[in-house]
Amino acid sequence: MQLKKSLLLGLAMVFVLMGCGSDEEVTEFNKPALYWYKRIADSISSQNMDKADEYYISLKSEHMRSPLMPTAIMMLAHAHMQNEEYLLANYYFDEYNKRYADEERREYMEFMKLKASFLGVKDVYKDQKLIMDSINTAKRYLLRYPGSEYRPLVNSLLVRLHMAQYLLNENIAALYDRTDKPKAAKIYRDKNKNSVVEMADITPPEKGIIGKIFD
Template sequence: MQRFVRTALAALVAAAMMGGCGSKSEQEYEKPALYWYQKMMKSVASGNLEKADNIFTSLESEHISSPLIPQAMMILAQAHMDNEEYLLAQFYMDEYMKRYGSFKNRMLAEFMKIKAAFYGLRSPQRDQKLIDDTLVRARNYIVRYPKSEFTPMVHTIETRLAMTRYLLNENIAGLYDRRDKPHAAEIYRRRNETGWVKMEDIAPPSRGWFGWLFE
């Protein structure tokens, strides 16, 4: 399913990039890489990310080996993240890691993917798999890059998600208790017993999950 979503997203991004190119009189060709890069940056600065995506396509098509491409991809990933378009941000990060996956580059790109996934959460109840997957990514990152400048932030994300998972398990256990299914409730409580998070460490959300998760 995840592979299908990534494929569909890639197709949508490609269609969007190829789509709004304007009339023939507005189209431009065979420009230097710096020209496309600067034009893309102007669109990012003005908040027109759809146009920036289209311009990036021109940069990439005409100058596939340009050293400006990886930097442009990172800028677009961050811009889409700032605009709360987390799936598009992850799309650019995935492409970046495929092409420029050196140790140093992956350290930054993987952090940005974790950050995008974290801020992409909308409902802990509906996004339980995303929570679990992001927890795994965060823990792997901490092991793989213990001295990274981003590791303290990944620790914070991991802590928030671990607390969220603990509360979700407690809520599910309580639901099974109310339905007179003690054995099912016990399964979820045991999951919490094996982790390092304890109930006394958590202040349960009083104003809804969404705000609490990012406080």
């Protein structure tokens, strides 16, 4: 997880690792698409996601138009989700969206990207921008897909994000109260005046306000 704090770092490591393997691995090229596909699947099964990413690069560079590409991308996206590597999961969902998704599949891909962003919120203090971005993304999704079958989940996700933002503002305001900075505290409490939730609506879960609504 440490190597994948950001998408750029994660992808950079793919190329670094491609150059640091054994001689046998370095000389692997010009293989059939099925060869790379099987390597991806085997690496996912053995929980070696760095290798799976490497083999995807080989499949993509040698067989861009292979019918195995869409399935390989989805395997990698869901595997990274399972490993809680949400930035890389979003990369693969984007890859699929750009290349293969029709309108119906795009609705699903946009939902999965939103889910990955939501689950990527680990610390409300460190992930303030991600919370705000996820709120805006959820609102756009509901406008774009008003009849989506995922609408109830997106609504639940959005409410939890609003709760997280509300509690964050209140906690920051309380901190300013303790340090005798009432003006600064008022700024953060004012942010909550237009919130769609109120403090009385919020019961913080034991494992954090985000919770696990997708279990």
